[in-house]
Amino acid sequence: MSASPLPSLAGIFAELSMLAVGGANALVPEMQRQVQAQGWMDPSEFAALFALAQAAPGPNMLVVTLVGWQVAGLPGALTATGAFVVPTGILTYVVAGVWQRFRAAAWRRVVQAGLTPVTVGLIMAAGVLLCRAAIDDGRKLVLVIAVTVTLLLTRLHPLWLLGAGAALGAAGLL
Amino acid sequence: MTDSATDTAPPPSLAVLFTGFLSVGLLGFGGVLPLARRMIVERRRWLSSAEFTDLLSLCQFLPGANIVNLSVALGGRWHGPVGSVAALAGLLAAPVVVVIALGAVYLRWRGVPVVAHGFAGLSAAASGLVLATAIRIAGPIRRRPRAVLVAAVSLAALALLRLPLLWVLLVLVPASIALNREDS
Secondary structure, three states: OOOOOHHHHHHHHHHHHHHOOOOHHHHHHHHHHHHHHOOOOOHHHHHHHHHHHHHOOOOOOOHHHHHHHHHHHHHHHHHHHHHHHHHHHHHHHHHHHHHHHHOOOHHHHHHHHHHHHHHHHHHHHHHHHHHHHHOOOHHHHHHHHHHHHHHHHOOOOHHHHHHHHHHHHHOOOO | OOOHHHHOOOOOOHHHHHHHHHHHHHHOOOOOHHHHHHHHHHHOOOOOHHHHHHHHHHHHHOOOOHHHHHHHHHHHHHHHHHHHHHHHHHHHHHHHHHHHHHHHHHHHHOOOHHHHHHHHHHHHHHHHHHHHHHHHHHHHHOOOHHHHHHHHHHHHHHHHOOOOHHHHHHHHHHHHHHHOHHHO
């Protein structure tokens, strides 16, 4: 119990990064499962941290930094972030050097065509799990549907919708 | 071969690489990719449009966050490992500080009803954001029954059965590649 959580943070996020085949959002289901299994936080806390990371500028992998910070303060934030970017960074560095050799290879397109449907399922699962954690009454359900539909039908910047959600909540309307 | 080298700028210095990605990280609300493309291709002309697309497709193909991989590949191309570190540090410095500050506010004041309700609304809106992204990227595969089947199985495995991602990927990725090879 008193053992430092830093090694598990490093291990979990290094492993997660190597599984990130469809961007950071595709990792949400697994990240939520892992932080719950470790006893670090419940799904609604995770959903709040994920929402914060969406509202901040920068890459949408920042939920990793926040989970690390929540678990073990600044050392945790730096450990989780480093573990998430360094292994895949090294891989990218090496592969980018030899990329020219197989840029046109047919197998790349075959692999990509196979990966896309899996990624779609992963991000759908992320949406479903985040909704399950965030929707606890009819009004939040209406808000989620309104945000989804607005984003699909308009070119409104997502930050406005995040701000509107936070404002409606703070005003006690949800 | 295109002679794209003629219309791109000379390689940036380490400091310019760092500040270029710093501006992307700082201003990239709701997705960094469009901003990164504008900085790299249009404003600073480090890469031609075709070179950018090629490098991005590599970064999407490799595991990890796409834009993180892109900064590493681009920095490394001109300045080796030091360049990769400069670009990556530039990209992450500001967002990490901002997100930790927001996190501190949340943890410090989440017991206050106004803050708690605000975050509840924010969480609901953010889950809508992810749903919209999922629906949008599902668009191109919806007329391919085998691809839809794979997407449905991976959704069920992750969201309903809560299976570990590693096992889902180990089983589904090879199966999906085999099932979808005619569509590539």
